[in-house]
Amino acid sequence: MGFLLPRRKLESFLRALAKRHTLIAPLQREGDGLATFETVKRPEDLARLDLERNPPFSAKKLFMPPYEHLFAYDMATQEVTDKKVEEKRRVVFGLRLCDLNAIKIQDALFLRRDFTDDQYRAAREETLLVGWYCNTPPSPNCFCESMELTNYYDVMVRELPDKDAVYLDVGSPAGIVLLEGLEGVKLVEHHEAVPRIATRKRLNTRDVRPVYDHPSWKKTAEERCLFCQRCTIVCPTCMCFDVYDKTSEDVRHGVRKRTWDSCLSKEFTRVAGNHYFRPERAARFKHRIYHKLAYYPEVFGTPMCTGCGRCISECPANIDWVELINEIEKERVGSGTNATSEKNTRNETITTSGTNARSVTGAERR
Ligand code: SF4
Ligand code: SF4
Structure with a gap:
C-alpha cells in the first residue's frame, strides 16, 4: 500500500x-x-x-x-x-x-x-x-x-x-x-515497488572465518589503526556500553548511568583480576569486524553491518576494511586454497511491499 x-x-x-x-x-x-x-x-x-x-x-x-x-x-x-x-x-x-x-x-x-x-x-x-x-x-x-x-x-x-x-x-x-x-x-x-538499492562498492565475501590469521589484519592494526574508536561511534549497529554508578560521598544515594563504549578499547576488555581478554591490537581490530560478519550472524542469522560505509568515510587513517577483505579474498581465490562461499556474495531480494516494517508498538518481539 x-x-x-x-x-x-x-x-x-x-x-x-x-x-x-x-x-x-x-x-x-x-x-x-x-x-x-x-x-x-x-x-x-x-x-x-x-x-x-x-x-x-x-x-x-x-x-x-x-x-x-x-x-x-x-x-x-x-x-x-x-x-x-x-x-x-x-x-x-x-x-x-x-x-x-x-x-x-x-x-x-x-x-x-x-x-x-x-x-x-x-x-x-x-x-x-x-x-x-x-x-x-x-x-x-x-x-x-x-x-x-x-x-x-x-x-x-x-x-x-x-x-x-x-x-x-x-x-x-x-x-x-x-x-x-x-x-x-x-x-x-x-502502488510502486520499492527497488533494491544498487551500490558501486561491494563486499565480495562475508565468509571471513578462514582468513582470521591472515597477516594483513595484524599489519593494518599495528601500523595504521589509531584505535581512536571513531568507527564504532559512527556505526549505527555498534552497541557496546559501560554502566557505572555516580554516588554521593556517603554512598547513601546515587544515579546509575550508561555510556557508549567500544570493543576497540583495551580497557573494555579488562575483567576482574586485571586480566585483559583481548590485549593485542590485532585481536581488537578484528573483533569489530568478526562480530559483525561472523559472530552475530551465528546467533541472529544476519550480518550486524548494514553497509552504510560510515566507518570507512570517517576513519582518520583511511582504513577501508571492505577493500582489505576483498584483497584478502582475491589472494585466497587466486591461490586456490579455498573457494569463496558463493552464498555469502548473494543478497536476498528486498520485499517490495513494506510488510516487514516496524514501529515497535504491536510489532512482534524477537
Ligand atoms: S576509525 Fe579508523 S583509526 Fe580509528 S579505530 Fe576505527 S579503524 Fe582505527
Ligand atoms: S559499514 Fe557496517 S560496520 Fe561500518 S559503520 Fe556502517 S554498519 Fe557499521
Whole structure:
C-alpha cells in the first residue's frame, strides 16, 4: 500500500507531521553545516533539511544516548526512580534503508523475548520510522547491496523524478495511522515497488572465518589503526556500553548511568583480576569486524553491518576494511586454497511491499 504526494508538498507534509508529533530529521547544524538528526522545533528549521547526505552520526543516539541516566536510588528510603520518558510520540524522518536495518539489528538485541532493555524499549515504542530512499547512494563508501537489507519502516518516502512526486510506501499499520488526516496534505493512493538499492562498492565475501590469521589484519592494526574508536561511534549497529554508578560521598544515594563504549578499547576488555581478554591490537581490530560478519550472524542469522560505509568515510587513517577483505579474498581465490562461499556474495531480494516494517508498538518481539 502506498500514496503519491507532489514533490513540492513534501515540506507541507513534514510540517503536518511536526504539528502532531515530535519530528526529528537530518538538519544542517547551525554553524558548521554538519548534517545531524535533530528535532524540528520551528517550521523554519525545515529550511536546513539535508537529504543529500546521510548524517555521519547515525540515529542510534535517539534510542541509546551516548550518556544516559538509567535510574536514581536512595538507600535511606529504598526508593528507585526511573528515568522520565518523553510522552509525545516521535517521528524520525530521513532514515536510509541501511539505518532502518541498523534499528532492526538493535531491536533484535534489545527487544528479545527473554530480555528487554527497558530504556531502549521506551524510546522505540514512542518512535515511528519514516525512511528516505536512496535513488543514488549518498557516499561512494556505501555497500548496502552486499548486505541483507529488508524493508523495515513505518513509511518509506521515495522521490519519483519522472512524476515530480514522492511515493510513500506504507510498511506497518502504524504507518497508515501516521498518514491519516494530516492537515493540508492530500495523498493519492498508488502502488510502486520499492527497488533494491544498487551500490558501486561491494563486499565480495562475508565468509571471513578462514582468513582470521591472515597477516594483513595484524599489519593494518599495528601500523595504521589509531584505535581512536571513531568507527564504532559512527556505526549505527555498534552497541557496546559501560554502566557505572555516580554516588554521593556517603554512598547513601546515587544515579546509575550508561555510556557508549567500544570493543576497540583495551580497557573494555579488562575483567576482574586485571586480566585483559583481548590485549593485542590485532585481536581488537578484528573483533569489530568478526562480530559483525561472523559472530552475530551465528546467533541472529544476519550480518550486524548494514553497509552504510560510515566507518570507512570517517576513519582518520583511511582504513577501508571492505577493500582489505576483498584483497584478502582475491589472494585466497587466486591461490586456490579455498573457494569463496558463493552464498555469502548473494543478497536476498528486498520485499517490495513494506510488510516487514516496524514501529515497535504491536510489532512482534524477537
Ligand atoms: S576509525 Fe579508523 S583509526 Fe580509528 S579505530 Fe576505527 S579503524 Fe582505527
Ligand atoms: S560496520 Fe561500518 S559499514 Fe557496517 S554498519 Fe557499521 S559503520 Fe556502517
